Amino acid sequence: MLCKKFYIIFGTLLAFCNANTITTLADEAPLDADQNQEEQPCPVVCPALYAPTCGYDGVGYEQFVNPCMMQVANCARRKERASLHQPFAQTDNDWCSTKLVNNLYEIVSNFADNLNKEECLKPCPMIYDPVCISNGEYRVTIATACQLDIYNCALKGTKLESKLFKILSTRKCELN
Structure with a gap:
């Protein structure tokens, strides 16, 4: 009986360790289906661990229970050789767990009385260089990274102070 428990624990740990070797971020490397993946064995047993993992396959995002399930x-x-989809690459969980919105001002203005605080205003370049930002609940495309500093400054001292925005990508946010 002790040996059986040992094998179950060892198998679970081995599967979890193998699952945590996925480190490719969707923003950092192009997806390539021919990266010696034919040689990698398929996981037989995945641990019963809840470690949400977001994957991106070049088309959309999908949330997995843990890296092994991905x-x-x-x-x-x-x-499935006929599958036209590329393999999933692990990416920031905010891509899967946040709601895509079109207008950040509408969301933020509900919590901050004045987004135009004088101490927060600063000149930003008038060059459209979109970035995708998230606060863990919402994600939105803004015109420049400079605007991120203005929004976060205005949110300090409000209900959203604990959920300041961060840059997810130096490109537009995409649909799921």
Whole structure:
């Protein structure tokens, strides 16, 4: 009986360790289905751990229970030669767990009385260089990274102070 428990624990830990080797971020490297993935064994057992993992396949984002489950999905895609989808690459969880909105001002103005605080205003370049930002609840495209500093400054001292925005990507936000 002790040996059986040992094998279950060892198998779970091994699967979890193998699952945590996925480190490719969707923003950092192009997805390539031929990266020696044919040689990688498919996970047989995934740990019963809740470690939300967001994957991006070049088309959309999908939330997985843990990295091992993402490996299982990628393995199934490799086995389906007819599948036109690329394998999932792990990316920031905010891509999967946030709501895409069109107008950040409408969301933020509900919590901040005055987004135009004098101490927060600063000149920003008039060059459209979109970035995707998120506060863990919402994600939105803004015109420049300079505007991010203005929004975060205005949110200090409000209900959203604990949820300041961060840059998710140096490109427009995409739909799920």
